[in-house]
Amino acid sequence: MIFQKKKIVLIEDDLALGNSILELLRWSDFDVNWFEDGLKALVYLNKNIPDIIISDLKMPNMNGEELFLKIRKNSKFNTIPFIIITANMDDDVKFRQLENGVNDFIMKPFKVKELVYKIKNLIDLKKNIEKKFIPDPFSKITIQLSRKDFISSLNEILIKNIKYKMDMSQLSADLFISKSTLDKRIRKLTNKNITQYTREFKLDYAVRLMQLGERNIQYLVNETGFSSFSYFSTSFKSYLNITPRDYIKSINIEKIDIQIKI
Template identity: 65%
Template sequence: MKFKKKILLIEDDLNLGGSIVEIFRMSDFDVDWLKSGPEALIYLKKNTCAIIISDFMMPHMNGEEVLLEIRKQTKHNTIPFIIITANLDEVIKYSLLKNGINDYITKPFETKELIYKVRNLLDFQQKIIKKLTPDPFSKVTIKLSETDFITSLNEILSQNLKSKIDANGLATKLLISKSTLDKKIRKHTNKNTSQYRREFNLDYAIKLINLGETNIQHLVNETGFNSFSYFSTSFKSYVGMSATDYIKSIKVKD
């Protein structure tokens, strides 16, 4: 199942908002549309998103005020933020840039311009994350030397997170026998093959939660567990608390 990037749109103009939602959904994004800044702040207490697009001129709170409130929140202060504005006043533009806006687009605009801006920001953000956070799940080259056995094993597991690859499949990809695979895993980790694979996938689930994922069914799907109940039981046994409680604990820290 492909995980669509979530866009939070804050727009009080019903015609423009409807058009933007339709454009992004056709471009394979998921969109939550709210009509005011206060609604957006309430939404972000329980949800997160990949990018925020907000109109500038709105009742109750303008787009810059929404930006300033969101930037105060540790959980959301790195979310890319785009302002839509018809106001070309340079003082306002400089104020927006000074306060941390990532980009803005002026009305009227071409829809493809907005889509390009969103994709560019998300791509750039992902490149920074990959560069600053060494991640065994993103490596491609498989090394088969003795000293790199665990690295090689992790790379194969990361490429097969959603699959039902078993010990035989792992051994085949590593060009060793099933018995040798189990011996090597026990030697390096004191775990059997099944336990190591299960905990590897649970570590990936924890990583997703720490990045903001709160949908447990999505975690089940992304980590290849056979069922919701098996994932829940395994997670609690491994972490010492349920996935729901762990997600709550992360929110409390934020």
């Protein structure tokens, strides 16, 4: 099996710092494309999807915040981690970046080893989330679906259609069973009807995106296929006994507590 290096897009207008980061990240076995401003990076990103994006906050032409908001309008970047580099950041600016959905920060001056660790942690987290929702295609050892295989197959279909409302006829066809058999089997295996199971699957996916660093609730609504912001919020609170905003705040507080303890 051929090893493929993780692809990084670096945006940094400081030439000396950019060169240093570029060399050290390549030395750490990453495939890095470096751009000096957000506009140049955007041209590249329109045709290429990296594993992670690292951007300075303050830059000419298009700054890091503008670039982040621009690319996150495109669903193909919905799980690409984004790290902001900055020299000075007051609380208002920092909180705005978190609310936008930026995954992490690194403050200048910094050691590249710190940046490498943050990159690897975010990539590993992204990989683990993908493994959670997309089963191994080689895991089935029999044609007859067992309980585990049935749920895995169901989840695979749901994750591929996460942005849409699943039609029962299409879902049963994809699983090669009748609608009545589908309903009975889901109730028997999960004690839930298909509507509840699908809704909670989407909410679990939203929670994992939040844990990955997503902070924009409207973006989560769109990505999970809920019909409205209010329906998403009501369903989220009913399922987890906490509002989406309060859940995001609890994650931020937990991260701050961990940083203080460290």
